Every structure is written in structure tokens, then in C-alpha cells.
Amino acid sequence: MNSPQVGVIGLGAMGAGMAASLRRAGHTVHVCDVRRDAAEAFAREGGVACAAPAELAAACDVVVSVVVNAAQTEAVLFGEGGAAAAMRPGSVFVMCSTVDPNWSVALEARLAEKGILYLDAPISGGAAKAASGQMTMMTAGRPEAYAKAGALLDAMAAKVYRLGDRAGAGSKVKVINQLLAGVHIAAAAEAMALGLREGVDPAALYEVITHSAGNSWMFENRMAHVLAGDYTPLSAVDIFVKDLGLVLDLARGSKFPLPLSSTAHQMFMQASTAGFAREDDSAVIKIFPGIELPGPAGQERTKA
Structure with a gap:
């Protein structure tokens, strides 16, 4: 069975390391960042730079969002050129920001209406651990989401805690x-x-x-x-x-x-x-x- 196509949106201190960990694990990684030069620099080392979240989402089975907060996550998904409209039913959105748990619960329901699976998956450990694949992920979501994205989570983190079968517990x-x-x-x-x-x-x-x-x-x-x-x-x-x-x-x-x-x-x-x-x-x-x-x-x- 082919491994899922994966994309990372947000190449900041944590996201850049997570994308590098996925690449090191042998995945072709699509990347997108508001700083176009950051995505292009990653692509030069091996990967695919995308101009907008929608372009990345159309090519990927699993989209990992590593932006600062809920407002930026909303923009990534539902803003101009957002990922949600381009994601295929059955694909997985992995949300790694620190957010209000109630907002995360609501986001799971919004994406489910589009047939998109969701993992509530905040991260911790700092840039160095993200770069080495040694960070921690605090996750919650449906078993189907883990079935598709679980190996990718393991490639990015040394500890992947599964805290529930619905969004909220991770946050x-x-x-x-x-x-x-x-x-x-x-x-x-x-x-x-x-x-x-x-x-x-x-x-x-x-x-x-x-x-x-x-x-x-x-x-x-x-x-x-x-x-x-x-x-x-x-x-x-x-x-x-x-x-x-x-x-x-x-x-x-x-x-x-x-x-x-x-x-x-x-x-x-x-x-x-x-x-x-x-x-x-x-x-x-x-x-x-x-x-x-x-x-x-x-x-x-x-x-x-």
C-alpha cells in the first residue's frame, strides 16, 4: 500500500523541523508558507513548494497545519485559497496549534460535514526536538484519522499520545x-x-x-x-x-x-x-x- 501524500502548512520554528522529519522518513513533502522563500528553500533540499493551501491540499491525503493560532488555522482552511475546499473526502487535517479546546471540537464537526477527517494534535518540545523528530504530540481524533495519518505522526514525534476518539482532549x-x-x-x-x-x-x-x-x-x-x-x-x-x-x-x-x-x-x-x-x-x-x-x-x- 502506498504511503499517503503529506503536506505541511507553516514552516516556522516547529513546522520546518516537522517537514524535515517527514522528508527524512522518506516521504515526499509538499509545503506552503506565507513566506514563499521558506517553501522554496525547503523544496530545493527535496520536496514540493506550493503557492497556497488549496494547491497543497489538492495533492495531499494528509495536511498538517503548524500555524500560530485558531485565526491563522481558519485562514489556512477557509480563507482565500484555503485548504478545505480542495481536500478530498477521507483526507485528514492535522491541527497542531494551541487553541481553545471548544474551538477544536467545533472544527472537527465543520470538517466532518465536508467528509474530512480531523486530528486535534497540539505539539510541544521546541524547535530542536521538532527538527530531530523527538517532539511530543498530544492527539485526539477518530480511529479512521489515525489509520491514515498515524505513521506520519510517528515520523514527526518521539511521543504521540492518543488521548481520545474525538477532538478536544489533545487541546x-x-x-x-x-x-x-x-x-x-x-x-x-x-x-x-x-x-x-x-x-x-x-x-x-x-x-x-x-x-x-x-x-x-x-x-x-x-x-x-x-x-x-x-x-x-x-x-x-x-x-x-x-x-x-x-x-x-x-x-x-x-x-x-x-x-x-x-x-x-x-x-x-x-x-x-x-x-x-x-x-x-x-x-x-x-x-x-x-x-x-x-x-x-x-x-x-x-x-x-
Whole structure:
């Protein structure tokens, strides 16, 4: 049996790595991105660049969408040149964005009306793990969708969790993951900021914490950006404005209190409105007053 034709829409930090993992697994990968040069660069290494989602969808049995949010997913599917009109009945749409779980449930129903199968499949792990095929996927969907797309999921991720036979569960688990990620980044920034305020050498603090019980993956990863004075966005401040907003929206529906999430969300909101919206999410440390942040190598420190 021939393997399904696959396409990836969105060649950002995660999508580019996922497309590369599929290519490494031997698949011919169709790609589409709003940056035409990104799709063409991928195609030069082996693959097919498409000018619009509809062109990609017409050629593929499985369409993997790796865009930022629900609004961009709507545009990919139903906007001008959108994929939904071109997808054949029985084909699969794999949605990898972090979204409101209720929106994901509704999207499954909308696509089912067109005979299109759907996998609610948010992702986690960062760009490096996406590029190496070692990321995590939190998925939910009908057995027929897994039957067609399961091997492709396994090519993109080391861990593919199947969390239910209908959309929603994947997005709920991802939202809970983002609760922890956002709170951990905020807490890491607060800890590093206190150390700077108290005159502790930041490199020494980083060394000690990363070998002690107070460490977290986010402290180890994000505070390395702070030490380097490099706020090039791998995941931007505004991503956590959005994602922690989704966390609070989900909990509000059942009147469930989330005090730490609420505080972390306010910290990212403050960083965003202070002008750091598009910087790396570690820039949340810049909201703390009266501290000198490490600058890029060879440059003086900057004062927050």
C-alpha cells in the first residue's frame, strides 16, 4: 500500500523541523508558507513548494497545519485559497496549534460535514526536538484519522499520545502543559531577577540552580537566553499572553481558580505592553525594576 501524500502548512520554528522529519522518513513533502522563500528553500533540499493551501491540499491525503493560532488555522482552511475546499473526502487535517479546546471540537464537526477527517494534535518540545523528530504530540481524533495519518505522526514525534476518539482532549492537555510552561518561565525570571538584584553572579546562579532541586526545564532553557542577552524569539512573549489566556478561559468555564496562572499571565501582559511583545518569552524578566541584565557577549549590561 502506498504511503499517503503529506503536506505541511507553516514552516516556522516547529513546522520546518516537522517537514524535515517527514522528508527524512522518506516521504515526499509538499509545503506552503506565507513566506514563499521558506517553501522554496525547503523544496530545493527535496520536496514540493506550493503557492497556497488549496494547491497543497489538492495533492495531499494528509495536511498538517503548524500555524500560530485558531485565526491563522481558519485562514489556512477557509480563507482565500484555503485548504478545505480542495481536500478530498477521507483526507485528514492535522491541527497542531494551541487553541481553545471548544474551538477544536467545533472544527472537527465543520470538517466532518465536508467528509474530512480531523486530528486535534497540539505539539510541544521546541524547535530542536521538532527538527530531530523527538517532539511530543498530544492527539485526539477518530480511529479512521489515525489509520491514515498515524505513521506520519510517528515520523514527526518521539511521543504521540492518543488521548481520545474525538477532538478536544489533545487541546485540553496542551493548554494544561502551557499553564506549567508559562508559570515556570515567569518563576524562573523572578528567581533570576532576585539574584541580580541581590548581586549574585548570574552565571554562578544558573550553574547552581541547574544542578539543584529548584531547577526546571524552563529555567535551564530560558535563563540561558537571559545570560546570553539574546532575546531573539524562539517563542515570543505574546505567545504566552495568548496561551495563558486560553488557560484562564478554559478554567473560567467551570469557575476553577488558577492564582498562579493569573499572576503569570499578568506578567506576560506587562512585558508585552512594555514593548517586548515580539521578543523571546524570557524577556518577561525585563518587567523587574532596578536590575542590570547581562548583555550580548562583548557588550555592557542593560538596565531594566
